[in-house]
Amino acid sequence: MKDLKEFNIPFIGLKEGSHLFEYQIGKTFFEAFQFDEFNDVNVKADITFVKKSTLFEFSFTINGTVNVPCDITNELFDLPIDGSLNLVVKFGPEFNDEHDEILILPYEAYQINVAQYIYELIVLSVPTKRIHPNVTDGSMQSDALRKLEELRINEEKTVEEESTDPRWDKLKDLLTDK
Structure with a gap:
């Protein structure tokens, strides 16, 4: 000081x-x-x-x-x-x-x-x-952003995982028929 x-x-x-x-x-x-x-x-x-x-x-x-x-x-x-x-x-x-x-x-x-x-x-x-302002407007090019883009979870994959096996749906119907 x-x-x-x-x-x-x-x-x-x-x-x-x-x-x-x-x-x-x-x-x-x-x-x-x-x-x-x-x-x-x-x-x-x-x-x-x-x-x-x-x-x-x-x-x-x-x-x-x-x-x-x-x-x-x-x-x-x-x-x-x-x-x-x-x-x-x-x-x-x-x-x-x-x-x-x-x-x-x-x-x-x-x-x-x-x-x-x-x-x-x-x-x-x-x-x-x-x-960084270039990140918000999408014009930034860097290794870190490319890696983040690679690791991003695709929404298409999550939709496929959410669909269930129809055999399990029949079992769920048994629980709700009571």
Whole structure:
């Protein structure tokens, strides 16, 4: 976390009102968190910081791409992501981040590090099922898809298996004649 000093926002010297902070997030950002699920990252994070007399309001928005493997074919592709998060910062006797949208800083605090919030917003904006766009439109050609096509169960075979032997049907009639 030592490499993330650029994400410190010193709010003591800022005037009341709205302030905009922009960050370009790359792979080195995630290396600081020891997160290696993304092969490459190109995300722009915009933070609107509104300073009021008794509290602060943060509005995080992200937009960009992360390079991840497809869950079906394991081919790498750039997955577009976007997300937003609102955070209210209040002051109290001690640090408290138990709530998702409210952060309480101690009275003596003079800056806030927003790296953790950007990290969580990017990671949570990636869908759990990551499918290459060429798989969904049917234009993807890969060994994994060919193998899945070979192993797919034919519907014709299942219809043949469902038809029963007529001798068993006669026995079933005996059970229902009671």
